[in-house]
Amino acid sequence: MRQFWPYIKTQQGLFALAGFALITKVLSRLIAPWPLKLIFDFVLVPDAHNAELDWPLLRDMSSQTLLLVLAFAIVATAALRAMSAYVSLVGLSIAASRVVTEVRADLYAHLQRLSLSFYHKTKSGDLITRITSDMDTLRSTTVNAALPLVVDTLTLISMVVVMFWIDWELALIAMGILPLFLISSIKLTKRIKKVSRQQRKRESAMAATAAEAIGAIKVVQALSLEGRLEKIFGDDNRQSLEDSAQTQQLSAGLQRTAEILVAIATAFVLWRGALIVQQGGATPGDLLVFITYLKTAFKPTRDLAKEAAKISKAIASGERILDLFDVVPAVQNNHGAIAALPFKGEVAFNNVYFAYESNRMILEDVSFEVSAGERIALVGPSGGGKSTLVSLLLRLYDPLLGQVCIDGKDIRDYTIESVRQQVSIVLQESVLFGATVRENIAYGALNATEKEIEQAAKLANAHDFIMQLPHGYDTLMSERGATLSGGQRQRIAIARAAIRKARIVILDEPTVGLDNKSEKSVNEALRRLTEGSTTFLITHDLRASKNFDRLFYIEKGRIIESGTHTDLMHQSGHYAALYQLQTAMISDRLKQAAAPI
Ligand code: ATP
Numbered sequence: 001m002r003q004f005w006p007y008i009k010t011q012q013g014l015f016a017l018a019g020f021a022l023i024t025k026v027l028s029r030l031i032a033p034w035p036l037k038l039i040f041d042f043v044l045v046p047d048a049h050n051a052e053l054d055w056p057l058l059r060d061m062s063s064q065t066l067l068l069v070l071a072f073a074i075v076a077t078a079a080l081r082a083m084s085a086y087v088s089l090v091g092l093s094i095a096a097s098r099v100v101t102e103v104r105a106d107l108y109a110h111l112q113r114l115s116l117s118f119y120h121k122t123k124s125g126d127l128i129t130r131i132t133s134d135m136d137t138l139r140s141t142t143v144n145a146a147l148p149l150v151v152d153t154l155t156l157i158s159m160v161v162v163m164f165w166i167d168w169e170l171a172l173i174a175m176g177i178l179p180l181f182l183i184s185s186i187k188l189t190k191r192i193k194k195v196s197r198q199q200r201k202r203e204s205a206m207a208a209t210a211a212e213a214i215g216a217i218k219v220v221q222a223l224s225l226e227g228r229l230e231k232i233f234g235d236d237n238r239q240s241l242e243d244s245a246q247t248q249q250l251s252a253g254l255q256r257t258a259e260i261l262v263a264i265a266t267a268f269v270l271w272r273g274a275l276i277v278q279q280g281g282a283t284p285g286d287l288l289v290f291i292t293y294l295k296t297a298f299k300p301t302r303d304l305a306k307e308a309a310k311i312s313k314a315i316a317s318g319e320r321i322l323d324l325f326d327v328v329p330a331v332q333n334n335h336g337a338i339a340a341l342p343f344k345g346e347v348a349f350n351n352v353y354f355a356y357e358s359n360r361m362i363l364e365d366v367s368f369e370v371s372a373g374e375r376i377a378l379v380g381p382s383g384g385g386k387s388t389l390v391s392l393l394l395r396l397y398d399p400l401l402g403q404v405c406i407d408g409k410d411i412r413d414y415t416i417e418s419v420r421q422q423v424s425i426v427l428q429e430s431v432l433f434g435a436t437v438r439e440n441i442a443y444g445a446l447n448a449t450e451k452e453i454e455q456a457a458k459l460a461n462a463h464d465f466i467m468q469l470p471h472g473y474d475t476l477m478s479e480r481g482a483t484l485s486g487g488q489r490q491r492i493a494i495a496r497a498a499i500r501k502a503r504i505v506i507l508d509e510p511t512v513g514l515d516n517k518s519e520k521s522v523n524e525a526l527r528r529l530t531e532g533s534t535t536f537l538i539t540h541d542l543r544a545s546k547n548f549d550r551l552f553y554i555e556k557g558r559i560i561e562s563g564t565h566t567d568l569m570h571q572s573g574h575y576a577a578l579y580q581l582q583t584a585m586i587s588d589r590l591k592q593a594a595a596p597i
Contacts (some may be wrong), residue, residue, distance in 0.1 A: 007102050029159075192247050213225075254308060273290060386538045390536050506538075
């Protein structure tokens with residue numbers, strides 16, 4: 001409640017209206033049995049007791065008129081109850097929906113700002129479950145289970161007060177069952193809550209498995225992993241069913257206990273009440289009111305049993321949502337960070353150390369300076385730390401020690417957004433969003449004009465093939481751009497990078513997996529993209545990096561050789577050995593290709 005309070009406060013008016021309607025509903029429940037009592041005591045058996053009708057207006061009526069008035073009162077009370085129930089339900093539903101909408105929007109915004117280190121540890125399916133179904137559970141339970149429970153609890157308290165006022169002895173007998181009920185309900189609710197939480201976790205795991213499999217359906221089908229994934233999904237599904245059956249069983253058990261306890265209390269009250277009525281201590285109508293109150297007042301106890309599972313599930317959902325809100329982004333704007341001015345493009349790493357996990361250093365004492373417009377190629381064995389190095393430049397992570405500087409200033413002194421906006425990136429497998437080609441390119445710079453989009457596409461060698469698509473720039477891309485070839489996808493991604501007109505460009509193996517023709521076209525586009533910009537190219541193909549201004553040979557998190565291709569070849573070190581090996585392999589392959597089968 002404390003954490004959701006700021007959201008609830010924005011709907012104060014609606015909650016107040018719903019609250020007022022709730023109190024009216026409780027009052028109408030309190031009034032409900034009284035017309036019947038009056039009919040009993042003053043119309044049906046007026047001589048059975050010596051009571052006088054206290055209200056002067058009713059006292060002077062004939063019994064026929066009194067009967068008519070009381071019959072009308074029954075209808076009026078029911079109408080009041082129906083109306084107040086309607087207002088409270090609708091008011092609360094709208095207010096709760098608005099609260100959930102706001103919480104969900106904030107949760108989504110929060111999620112998008114969490115650091116990559118968080119996403120490496122979390123399954124996307126689980127996150128999606130939290131933002132969709134956990135939110136819905138919370139909303140529907142607030143309206144359908146928590147609201148009735150509040151009404152019932154208020155009813156219980158007010159009826160107990162009236163019961164003590166009518167006859168304290170009978171009230172005490174009726175209340176006798178309360179401790180018994182509390183003990184059994186606390187015990188069972190605890191177990192229900194535990195199982196519900198487990199079930200929620202399991203549902204999340206199912207969503208995660210499904211999301212993972214659907215996201216990589218090509219690999220799943222190619223490796224024939226369907227059976228194995230079905231088993232993982234099926235196990236969770238079965239166990240979730242068992243959990244669900246267990247909560248239902250526990251909840252039904254609690255409901256039955258409540259019913260029996262209420263029946264015992266009713267029997268005692270009837271037995272003792274009848275004696276009191278016979279002795280003239282109360283009227284039959286009083287006993288009627290009492291028994292009706294007893295039944296109504298203990299409704300919450302039965303409801304609590306019925307709703308315990310739902311409420312426990314909602315509490316588990318609420319906890320999962322709050323857990324997410326509690327995650328603090330590892331990379332945040334520093335206090336006093338300023339928006340960076342347009343970069344010139346000078347980059348420096350000063351004694352940078354970095355680790356994903358505390359026990360394994362990935363970058364160690366990395367230092368270099370790159371002047372504006374210089375073209376740097378990062379080469380070396382797989383796992384050496386090349387991609388990690390460039391992700392520090394984008395502030396996807398912060399170094400453990402040392403500084404990453406752009407234009408002579410630590411990038412942590414700039415706001416994250418202003419740094420990322422001025423760096424373009426093309427990855428090995430470019431992601432296209434489920435939007436039009438035009439929108440996909442414009443994602444690079446959201447305020448780009450039509451003309452700029454087309455210019456970027458032309459620069460990226462993409463304009464011609466885009467024009468041949470069924471709807472040109474308005475063609476809708478499917479998820480992951482599956483309708484385009486690898487080279488075409490890559491060229492749209494280059495257009496997206498180009499539209500930023502960034503002074504710093506990162507290319508992470510952008511031509512891997514492309515055939516010669518596509519590679520040529522993509523390389524041409526990349527050359528235009530990087531013209532005049534500080535460029536970092538990660539590549540395993542040493543032919544691609546040969547003409548770069550400088551090459552950094554990175555191994556085990558350190559830059560162990562740096563210089564031009566000619567410098568490094570003269571050094572006859574790791575780079576030279578790798579280059580010779582690659583050249584030999586290529587000429588071998590060419591010879592094999594030329595040989596007859
Ligand atoms: P490649 O050429 O294969 O792309 P690379 O030189 O770019 O490799 P990185 O991707 O930077 O290397 O990885 C460097 C090391 O960091 C590897 O040993 C890798 O296992 C580890 N690593 C990368 N990402 C993570 C992560 N999110 N969590 C933990 N370790 C990681």
